[in-house]
Amino acid sequence: MSGQSQAGFTPTGTIAxxxxxxxxxxxxxxGTTVEWYDFFIYATAVGLVFGQLFFEPLGTNSAIVAFATVGVSFLFRPLGAFLAGHYGDKFGRKAVLMWTLILMGAATALIGVLPTYDAIGVAAPILLVLLRILQGISAGGEWGGAVLMAVEHAPKAKRGIFGASPQIGVPLGLLLASGVMALMTAIAPGDQFLQWGWRIPFLLSVVLILVGYYVRRKVEESPVFIELAERKEKASMPIVQLFRKHLLLVIVAALVFAGNNAVGYMTTGGYIQGYATNPEGPIGLERGPVLWAVTGSAVTWLITTLIAGWLSDRIGRRTTYIIGWVMQLVGVFALFPLVNTGDVGLLFAGLAILTIGLGFTYGPQAALYTELFPASIRFSGVSISYAIGAIAGGAFAPTIATAIVQATGSTQAVTWYLAGMTLLGLIATLLLRDRSGIPLGPDHEEEQSVSPIRGLAKV
Incomplete structure (x- = not known):
């Protein structure tokens, strides 16, 4: 039966x-666009207004603390990944995706009505951090479920391009978040943006969540999970099995993502937006043009993510990644020299060049991760690897970059930090065998359990 599933049949024998x-x-x-819009709208607001509205009493440290709240949510991604992985492997991918969508939307909308420090004092930043933590829990559970729904439904020869569909939710979410924020700077310029304009993008989340919920309700459960359920082969304690048998694989897979995530969070974490618009910084650009430049770079990221997913079906996940790491390294060294010119056009060029490498190290990730783990523990493996990689990579990348610039007065050390993370991702990729096209169904658990790490045999 699993052979039929790989060929495009559902477990009951009907053609997909x-x-x-x-x-x-x-x-x-x-669904992923809505989720990441919610997640990134926070990071965008951190770079523009949260330091002033919620952490102003901290003075010169307000920016560092505000960016740290972006990272705090990552510490709770593993909790979301553990919960989603456990229940996703036991009860299905679809139910988990519905709950993560609702949780993210509720937290985001509540941020939109949250009083500032001037109104309620220290309770304001505390509530803000608590809501950000809920966003982190949701994000930790969302990605793994979305990836498995896409890749496990895909024909064997098209897993890369199908897997790119949840991946493009990230640049689409960034595009939407930056675009809506840029629009609000025009509708509510100056002090109006600080007073109420920034709140509208958060409140818009309510509408987007309703749309995402409606669309996701129409989708059938993953055929691989249905087959596991029908055959009663679901793991009773998937997370325990994952860490007992595949701990090293989780670490290596996490480092692959960390190399991409640290660099990507220069924009998705709001750092470039805050750095380029800081009136006391070396550039001091207007909010609107910078946000439009970030929005434009999200388009190039989206395109290269799709191309990379498609290419990985033809030349393999590993080879596509290696090409991506080289291009990402070029983008890292080009970024700040172009941003520091103070020219919006060159700032966009720096971001666009960077997103070429980001797309090539992100587009194949869904298919790569799905093919790494056995079917019965796949949701747990994919989700937890992703969450750990996010902590090691992007969680505190904006905070680290801010601290480096404050300490050195230069962005040169930030470039070397990002280059180091890129090389770490390359090394982790080189440790993995390419498993493109491996059967995903439960009949092939023995084959799937052979470690994809070079030099290791069956675990």
Whole structure:
């Protein structure tokens, strides 16, 4: 039966039609876009207003503390990943995705009505951090479920391009978040933006969540999970099995993502936005043009992510990644020399060059991760590897970059930090065998359990 599943059949023997697959891809893109819009709108606001509105009493340290709240949420991603992985491997991918969407939307909307420090004092930043933690729990559970819904529904030869559908939710979420914020700077300029303009993008989340919930309800459960359920082969304690048998694989997979995530969070974490618009900094650009430049770079990121997913189906995940790491390294060294010119056009060019490498080290990730782990513990493996990689990579990248610049007065050390993370991702990739096209169904657990780490045998 699993052979049928790999060929495009559901476990009951009916053909998974192109219309079914299009519905899965559409729902995945919409759902992940909404999730990441919510997650990134916070980071964008941190770079623009939260330091002033919620952490102003800290003076010169307000920016560092504000960016640290971006990172705090990452510390709770593993909790979301543990919960989602456990329940996703036991009860299905679809139910978990519905709950993560609701949790993220509720937290985001509540931030939109949160009083500032001037109104309620220290309770304001405390409540802000608590809501950010809920966003982190949701993000920790969202990605793994979205990835498995896309890749486990895909034909064997198209897992890369199908897996790119949840991946493009990140640049789409960034595009939407930056675009809406840029629009609000025009509608509510100056002090109006600080007073109420920044709140509208958060409140818009309510509408987006309703749309995402409606679309996801129409999607069928993953065929691999249905087959596991019908055969009663679901793991009773998937997380325990994961760490007992595949701990080293989780670490290596996490480092692959960390190399991409640290660099990506220069924009998704709000650092470039804050650095370029800081009136007391070396550049001092207006908010609107910088946000539009970030929005434009999200488009190039989206395109290269899709290209990389498609290419990985032809030349393999590992080779595509290696090409991506080289291009990402070029982008890292080009970024700050272009940003520091103070020219918005060159700032966009720096971000666009960077996103080429980011796309190539992100597009194949969904298919790569899905093919690394056995079916019965796959949700746990994918989610926890991703969450750990996010902590090691992007969690505190904006905070680290801010502290480095404050300590040295230069962005040169930030460039070397990002280059180091890129090389770490390359090394982790080189440790892995390419498993493109490996059967995903439960009949092939023995084959899937052979470690993809070079030099290791069956675990």
């Amino acid at each position: 039609t192109p219309a079914d697959r299009r519905r899965v891809v559409f729902a995945t893109v919409v």
